[in-house]
Each structure stands twice: as structure tokens, then as C-alpha cells.
């Protein structure tokens with residue numbers, strides 16, 4: 001890979017929570033030791049279950065959050081250590097498209113003022129130049145320039161996301177991060193917004209980082225993918241390689257959950273994931289996936305696997321990825337050591353209790369608490 005535009009080294013974000021009057025503080029390890037290299041001009045997707053730390057990682061990458069440990073290098077400069085004023089100037093290059101187009105736009109501002117605001121904050125152009133740029137950006141994202149005088153509530157979800165994208169482009173960024181940019185939209189407009197992002201990437205020479213849980217979106221638009229589990233990156237690979245032959249058992253389970261409309265392949269998919277994600281405030285020791293992994297051994301429960309080289313442009317954090325392999329000759333799941341089996345059963349019971357509690361909560365909500 002040529003010199004990366006963005007690189008993280010040992011990036012961590014730990015949140016400390018304290019319940020009033022009760023006991024010791026709890027440390028939530030939302031992101032825990034992430035090493036990533038993003039090449040200039042590529043589209044890099046980060047995937048994983050809800051709660052795995054994807055959105056926190058996205059915010060750390062452009063310092064919307066300060067890391068607890070570790071560094072984020074943008075063009076060779078550690079932005080985690082930059083003074084506030086220098087960081088503010090650098091924000092021209094680093095922009096963010098938020099997930100929810102309904103809450104990310106100030107309802108009291110007109111669309112024109114919303115798109116113009118970042119330009120004013122960075123002292124770009126005079127008033128007439130900024131107005132012309134607002135009209136140009138609106139047209140570029142597929143909206144009429146006269147919409148500048150309207151308010152966000154007058155638009156549909158897809159139109160608001162286009163406004164959010166126009167606002168993100170207003171400073172001429174080099175790196176754009178989309179945190180689930182289409183997940184709040186109707187399926188019918190998701191493809192339009194994805195195509196728009198791809199066109200803009202080429203036109204503006206952007207590097208795109210997309211956080212997503214919709215694997216169809218990821219497969220369609222990304223060059224490389226990082227799979228995240230409980231605050232850690234467990235596999236990185238070119239998108240095509242990953243979707244054709246995932247190596248990490250978690251990637252295999254995640255991709256195996258994609259429905260395949262082919263009766264001939266029924267029963268060939270790897271076992272779907274079972275159980276809930278363990279709590280990031282008490283992550284399992286060793287490999288964090290060992291409480292849900294069908295291949296877990298004693299080593300997995302004792303030792304955290306490092307992200308290892310697994311071929312050109314590919315890295316995997318699993319003690320046994322070589323023998324789990326690319327889908328041929330899979331070894332049978334090994335017998336779990338007694339202490340691993342006990343922990344497995346404990347997590348399974350806990351996650352089933354939580355699922356049952358959530359189901360009860362949902363029932364209460366839908367029946368107005370009359371159950």
C-alpha cells in the first residue's frame with residue numbers, strides 16, 4: 001500500500017461510567033487497540049454487529065472524540081495530539097455524514113444557511129461566493145438550488161441526507177466518513193444515495209470510510225473491509241476476497257447470515273451467529289469471540305490473538321485461521337476445555353436472559369404495560 005491517508009496505532013476509547021451511590025466505576029472498552037491503514041482514494045467499510053464500537057471508531061478517526069490511548073495519523077500527522085486551533089483548521093479536510101438525517105440538521109436553519117455554515121466557520125469565500133457555492137452543491141446532490149430558502153422539515157429523508165452530504169462537501173474535504181449513511185432511509189432511495197456518494201467520491205477525489213451493517217451495501221461500494229468485534233478489528237481484506245472466502249470465524253458467521261436465493265446452496269452456509277455480543281465492560285479474556293466461536297480451544301480462551309498477515313492486503317486475528325481455511329476441509333469443532341465450556345454456557349445463559357427481558361420490554365411497550 002502507498003503512504004496511507006489515515007492510520008491508527010493502538011487506538012482505544014474507554015468510557016468510565018459510575019452509577020450514583022453504588023460501587024466502583026465501570027470501564028466500557030468501546031474501542032480497544034485498533035490498528036488500521038486507509039489508502040488514499042479507497043472506499044473502506046467497517047462492519048460488525050450493533051454495539052461492536054463501529055460508530056465510536058468513526059468518531060475517533062476525525063477526533064470528534066478524543067482517544068483514551070493510541071494515535072490517529074492523518075497525512076502523517078497525529079491528530080490526536082494536535083492543539084485545538086490546528087485541529088479546527090484541519091477539519092476542512094475531514095468531514096462526516098451522520099446516520100440520521102432527521103436529527104443531524106438544525107430545524108431552525110434554512111438549507112442554505114446549513115450548507116453555508118461550515119464555509120463561514122472556515123472563512124471560505126465572501127457572502128456572494130458562498131451563496132453561489134450553496135446553489136452549486138445543491139444542484140450537484142440532485143436538489144433544486146431554490147431549495148436553499150426552505151427548512152429541513154419540508155424534505156423527505158432521502159432529500160435531507162442529500163442536504164447533509166452537500167453540507168459535508170462544502171469545505172472541500174479529502175476524507176469523508178459516512179456513519180450508516182443510508183440505514184435510516186427507505187430501501188427505494190438507498191441506492192440513489194449510494195450512487196451519489198460513489199459519483200462524488202470520483203468527482204471530488206475523496207477517500208471514503210463507510211460504517212455499515214448492511215452487507216449488501218458494503219459489498220457494492222467498498223474496496224476493502226474491516227470486520228469489527230467487541231471493540232477490535234478481527235479481519236481486514238479486499239472486499240471481493242472477504243465476501244468470497246472469509247477467514248475469521250466471526251466474518252464467516254456474519255457473511256453466512258446473508259440470505260442466498262439459491263435452493264442448491266441450502267445448508268452450505270456456515271452456522272449463523274448465536275447469542276448476544278458480550279458486554280464491552282467485561283469482555284471475555286483471550287480471544288473475545290471465543291464464547292461464541294464453534295472452533296474455540298483452550299488457547300483461544302487464554303491468549304488474545306494478534307492481527308496476523310494472511311496474504312496480500314489481508315490480516316486476521318485468529319489463532320486457527322490457517323486450518324479453518326477458505327471453506328474446504330474444515331476441521332470439526334474441537335472439544336471445549338471444561339473452563340471454556342463453563343464460560344460459554346454462562347455467556348449463553350446471560351444473553352438468553354437479556355433477549356427474554358428485551359422481548360418482555362417490547363411486549364410491555366406494545367400493550368401499554370398491560371401484560
Ligand code: SF4
Pocket residue numbers: 248249250287288289290291293294295296297300305317318319320321
Ligand atoms: Fe475462534 Fe479461537 Fe479463532 Fe477466536 S482465536 S476466532 S475463538 S478459533
